[in-house]
Amino acid sequence: MPFQPLPPSPFSFLSPTSVDEWGCRVCLHPIPWSSAGFSSRDLSVLERRKNLQGQALGLAMLRIIICAACILGSVLAQEPPGHVSIILLGATGDLAKKYLWQGLFQLYLDEAGNGHSFSFHGAALTRPEQGQRLMAQALERLSCPPDVQPERCAQLRERFLQLSRYWQLQTAEDYVALREDIETRLQQEGLREAGRIFYFSVPAFAYLEIAQHINSSCRPGPGAWLRVVLEKPFGHDRRSAQELSKELGTFFREEEMYRVDHYLGKQTVAQILPFRDRNWKALDRLWSRHHVDRVEIIMKETVDAEGRISFYEEYGVIRDVIQNHLTEILMYVAMELPRNLSDPEELLRRKLQTFRALRSLEKGSVVLGQYQAYGGQVQKELQKPAGYVSLTPTFAGVLLQIDNLRWEGVPFILMSGKALDERVGYVRIVFKNRAYCTQSESHRDSGKSQCQPRQIIFYIGHGVLGGPAVLVSRNLFKPSLPTRSWQEIQEMPDLHLFGQQLADFHAYRPRQERDAYSILISHIFHRQKNSFITTENLLASWDVWTPLLDSIAQEVPRIYPGGASNQHLLDFEQEGSQVVFVQREVEQLVSGPGPGPVPGDFSILRSKYRNSSLVSAWPEELIARLASDIEAAAEWAVRHRGEFHLALSGGASPVALFQRLATRHYSFPWGHTHLWLVDERCVPLTDPESNFQGLHVHLLQHIRVPYCNIHPMPVHLHRRLCVEEDQGAELYAKEISALVSNSSFDLVLLGVGTDGHTASLFPHSPTGLEGDKLVVLTESPAKPHQRMSLSLPLINRAKKVAVLAMGKRKRDIALLVSRVGHEPQKWPISGVLPTSGQLIWYMDYDAFLG
Numbered sequence: 001m002p003f004q005p006l007p008p009s010p011f012s013f014l015s016p017t018s019v020d021e022w023g024c025r026v027c028l029h030p031i032p033w034s035s036a037g038f039s040s041r042d043l044s045v046l047e048r049r050k051n052l053q054g055q056a057l058g059l060a061m062l063r064i065i066i067c068a069a070c071i072l073g074s075v076l077a078q079e080p081p082g083h084v085s086i087i088l089l090g091a092t093g094d095l096a097k098k099y100l101w102q103g104l105f106q107l108y109l110d111e112a113g114n115g116h117s118f119s120f121h122g123a124a125l126t127r128p129e130q131g132q133r134l135m136a137q138a139l140e141r142l143s144c145p146p147d148v149q150p151e152r153c154a155q156l157r158e159r160f161l162q163l164s165r166y167w168q169l170q171t172a173e174d175y176v177a178l179r180e181d182i183e184t185r186l187q188q189e190g191l192r193e194a195g196r197i198f199y200f201s202v203p204a205f206a207y208l209e210i211a212q213h214i215n216s217s218c219r220p221g222p223g224a225w226l227r228v229v230l231e232k233p234f235g236h237d238r239r240s241a242q243e244l245s246k247e248l249g250t251f252f253r254e255e256e257m258y259r260v261d262h263y264l265g266k267q268t269v270a271q272i273l274p275f276r277d278r279n280w281k282a283l284d285r286l287w288s289r290h291h292v293d294r295v296e297i298i299m300k301e302t303v304d305a306e307g308r309i310s311f312y313e314e315y316g317v318i319r320d321v322i323q324n325h326l327t328e329i330l331m332y333v334a335m336e337l338p339r340n341l342s343d344p345e346e347l348l349r350r351k352l353q354t355f356r357a358l359r360s361l362e363k364g365s366v367v368l369g370q371y372q373a374y375g376g377q378v379q380k381e382l383q384k385p386a387g388y389v390s391l392t393p394t395f396a397g398v399l400l401q402i403d404n405l406r407w408e409g410v411p412f413i414l415m416s417g418k419a420l421d422e423r424v425g426y427v428r429i430v431f432k433n434r435a436y437c438t439q440s441e442s443h444r445d446s447g448k449s450q451c452q453p454r455q456i457i458f459y460i461g462h463g464v465l466g467g468p469a470v471l472v473s474r475n476l477f478k479p480s481l482p483t484r485s486w487q488e489i490q491e492m493p494d495l496h497l498f499g500q501q502l503a504d505f506h507a508y509r510p511r512q513e514r515d516a517y518s519i520l521i522s523h524i525f526h527r528q529k530n531s532f533i534t535t536e537n538l539l540a541s542w543d544v545w546t547p548l549l550d551s552i553a554q555e556v557p558r559i560y561p562g563g564a565s566n567q568h569l570l571d572f573e574q575e576g577s578q579v580v581f582v583q584r585e586v587e588q589l590v591s592g593p594g595p596g597p598v599p600g601d602f603s604i605l606r607s608k609y610r611n612s613s614l615v616s617a618w619p620e621e622l623i624a625r626l627a628s629d630i631e632a633a634a635e636w637a638v639r640h641r642g643e644f645h646l647a648l649s650g651g652a653s654p655v656a657l658f659q660r661l662a663t664r665h666y667s668f669p670w671g672h673t674h675l676w677l678v679d680e681r682c683v684p685l686t687d688p689e690s691n692f693q694g695l696h697v698h699l700l701q702h703i704r705v706p707y708c709n710i711h712p713m714p715v716h717l718h719r720r721l722c723v724e725e726d727q728g729a730e731l732y733a734k735e736i737s738a739l740v741s742n743s744s745f746d747l748v749l750l751g752v753g754t755d756g757h758t759a760s761l762f763p764h765s766p767t768g769l770e771g772d773k774l775v776v777l778t779e780s781p782a783k784p785h786q787r788m789s790l791s792l793p794l795i796n797r798a799k800k801v802a803v804l805a806m807g808k809r810k811r812d813i814a815l816l817v818s819r820v821g822h823e824p825q826k827w828p829i830s831g832v833l834p835t836s837g838q839l840i841w842y843m844d845y846d847a848f849l850g
Contacts, residue, residue: 081115082194082224084525085182089169089210090201091122092134095231097141099262100201103517105142107525108160109153117191120164121178132166139164147512169210175217183221195225197524204233208247215251227524229258232324233315234533237549238542245535258524259533263325265516265523268458268468270531272332272427273341275458275470275481280337282477286431288406295333296428297326299416299460302563303423304371305394309381316392318366321416323545328533329427330412331355334402344529348537355540357404360697361548364578364659368557369395369570371419393557394418397572398548399579411574419562420570424463428498429456431476450475452504457497464495467513471497471505478506487511576663577702609818610830612839616848619656619806626802626842627660630747631668633800637746638672645740647676647748647790647798649759650691653806654749655698662702670705674739678748678795679760680713682722682786689784711735713775713788722777722786729788733774736794743774744837748790748798752805754813756827759795760787768792769824769831792824792831799837803829810847 086104090096104120111118122135139161144153167178186193198214200207207230220226230248235241248257263269276283285291299321305312312320335354338346371394378390395417402412430453437451454476459469469489472479489507496502523531533541558581560566571582607614615625630646637644648654661668677691685692692712700710714728715721722728736743750758760778761768768776768791775794778787795801805814817830824831833839 083117083119083186083189083191084194084197085119085121085220086197086199087121087123087167087178088199088201089123091166092124092126092131092138093201095201096122097138099515099517100199100521101138102142103515103521105157105160106145106515106518107521108163109145109148109156110522111525112156112159116194117189118163119182119185120160121167122164123167123169123178125170126168128166128168131168135164135166145512145514169213172213172217175213179218193220193224195227196220197227197229199229201231204235204244207244208251211248211251225527226252226256227258227527228252228256229260229524231260233319234259234324234538235542236314236319238539238546241538241542245538249535254535255529257535258529259538260520261324261328261531261533262516262520263460264328264531265518265520266460266468267510267514267516267519268460268470269329269332269427270519271470271481271486272329272458273337275479276337277341278480278482279477282479286476289408289410291431292407292410293430293432294410295330295412296426296430297329297333297412297414298428299326299425300420301416301418301423302420304373304377304419304562306373306377306381309377312394313378313382313390313392317394317396317416317418318398318545318549322396322398322414323541324533326414326416327541327544330400330414333427333429334407334412336406342528342530344534347530348534351537352540354402354404355537355544357402357407358544359401359403359577361398361400361544362578362655362659362698363548363551363555364580364656365400365548366396366398366552367570367572367579367581368393368552368555369417369560370557371395371562372559373419373562391554391556393552395420395557395560395570397570397579399574399577401577413579417570419560421564421566422463425460426463427458427460431455431473453498453500455498457505464497465509467509469507469509471502471507473500474504474506479508481508485511576659578659578663609841609843612833612841614841614843614848616843616845619844619846622806622842622844623656623660624664626657626804627665629802629840630657630661630749631665633747634669634673638669641741642672644669644673644747645676645745646673647678647745648695649678649749649751649804650680650694651751653751653804655694657749657804658695658699662699668703670703673705674709674711675700675705676711676736676745677713678750679787679789680715681784682715682788683784684716684721685712711739715788722788724777729773729775729777732788736774743794743797745798747800747802748795750795750801750803750829750832752803752810752813752817752829754809755781756813756817756829758803758829758832759792760789761792761824761828763826763828766825769828792828795832796834797837798834801832801834801837801839802842803832803839804842805847806844808846808850810843811850814843814847815850 088096088100088104091101101122108118108120122131124131124134126134142157142160144150144157148156167174169175169178182193182196185191196218198210198218200210202210211228214226214228235244276287331351331354335350338350340346370390370392374392374394375388375390378384378392379386379388397413397415400412400414402408402410433451433454435450437449452473452475454473455471456473456476457469457471459465459471461468470479470481470486486508487510489502489509494501497505520531523529558569560569568583569581572579573582607616615622617625634644634646648658675695677695680691681687681689683689687693711732714726714731717723717726717728717731720726752758756763759768760780762778762780765778767778768789770793771791772793773791776789776791778789779785780787813827813829817827820827820830822830822833
């Protein structure tokens, strides 16, 4: 049964926006107009409005009416007290035992005596007797915070236990019985129902069945609210997250759903936006690419994944920690400050703006690791055979970059891993320092020295500090934090943090530490949605991470021993727009049977393929060799003829090559290089499927090449795509003839399709395989069907042709082509043979050896 939307409030005209416009945040206090925030100009505007409307009220009467409306709106906005039923699904699980029951008890401690009454229902699939026993064991762990008197806490704890009851919820009838029990108690005690909270501490695959039961059998009656709380993971990728959200949306409204990311409840994380807002006067000149050197968002763990291998094999470190926790923290640091921090809609808008500005992540944006014992744990817990090898990363370091005016060029490093040297979480904003101090540091206060490192640290917890803290270098500014909840750290003078003494920082910690779940449960109860993940927010995050996760699915992570033994093995550094391990060559940590050869087992293989030169290697080494060969060809051509004409293919395979040319080959003679397209899809050049667009994103925007040396194919003329009458192919052929000597490119880069096509020349199609035409229009069996391509005769005029084939999907066609002769009608790639030039095949081991 689909949910029924609530009718609009009859008091909707008293919206918060209209109240704010009239200054009602202050009008609840009887103060004179002069101090109410109105200028003389404002008053004259109000007076003119009064006169125009023919009103006889004076300003004082107008103020009384406005304030009365404010008060009425405030009263209506508050939820009247009533009975709240909280149902914890998965009440006997680990999360419930460790955090959720304690969080519910804290809510009861905070709200007891404030007008609401409560009942707590623990639910699971376990039979009643066993479930009641397990729940009782969890409730025995409940503890009282230090700010509550022991006698009062003991009384409330006893009352909380009396209000808590176990339910076996398995069938539709069980949910009906729960609803009837809640309604019976309300009638017997004469209580008005305020609402119900269902907390889903269960695996995501159970969400839909439970949601259907709640919607059909256990919704509260008219006038009462419903809130459902969802624990991560929220999908495995973009598609699964969207499907789950769509299906949940058939049972619950968006405002009824609270997706929990418990990191957003951690005290330091929750302080990031208020800190930025409170200290904006000092931060305004600092919080940008002009002053920030880098941002580090780190979560390290010493424990491994033992006992959670089944979950970890499915999700890995990026889905478990980085896509959600660390990405949400990134938003808090990088987003533009909302005007109103308590407005969830504005907060979401600012987040989505930042998500849209994130640069696309590629395979080179991440380094991956896996602790040494993980493979054995997988075999043991999942009963895999001895030869089974897992590629699941347990460590990842990711480089993100934001393409907007504030953050362009600033690296954001997100890192997390298991079996590391320490347990710690922090956000570290490191500022550039251009100061040079003439006097010796011994003659100055080192804590205030402008030559000392400058940084702001949001210390999430654990590590050397042992708990949450906010630290600001003394040579930056003295920060302002709310004194009622934060206090300056006075002790620990000998403590060192990131190579500096604690005394070099203005350091603050919470007056009282609170668990993240306790904070978030309180926010759920009070309908504060700022700290929860909306559907739009969730899908925007998956839009960023899904392409990267797909690209690294078959990547072999670096093996590391774990703990202090890792030493420098996982250190990584930024190289242009990529990250790489500092220690490139890795000694084999384990000998014995394995999945086969790994990088480093072979050097680059030089051989023959179809009577032409063959270069074969692992992907990284292959791309490095091809990039070096192209640069060498460019330098030779420029040295002897003054210019280099390079024709490039599109598709996925050359992306890594483009990125390497952009980030590693700084001496490449781009100023004397002409860039041409081998083929193009008949789509606008700004379309993501355009080969030129891919070339622009991964190469052109990162290099200094003269604009007039870039030659996109004219597929979009007169607002039409590849229409023969527009003669786009003939125009491109004329341009080649005019600029390229003898229409002979210095180097043509080709790929090969699994059907044997190359460029956009396809099997069983005579177009472009012979004849005098230099450029042709062709038809592809895959969308978009229309293409423009260099012809095979023009390709074969090149001085050098490089064919790049990568991945296991190319193994079958590589084997087939190795056995056939010159049959371009069946396999166009077999027709590639420069008439007076050189052909070199570049194949990785997957394509060549399988």
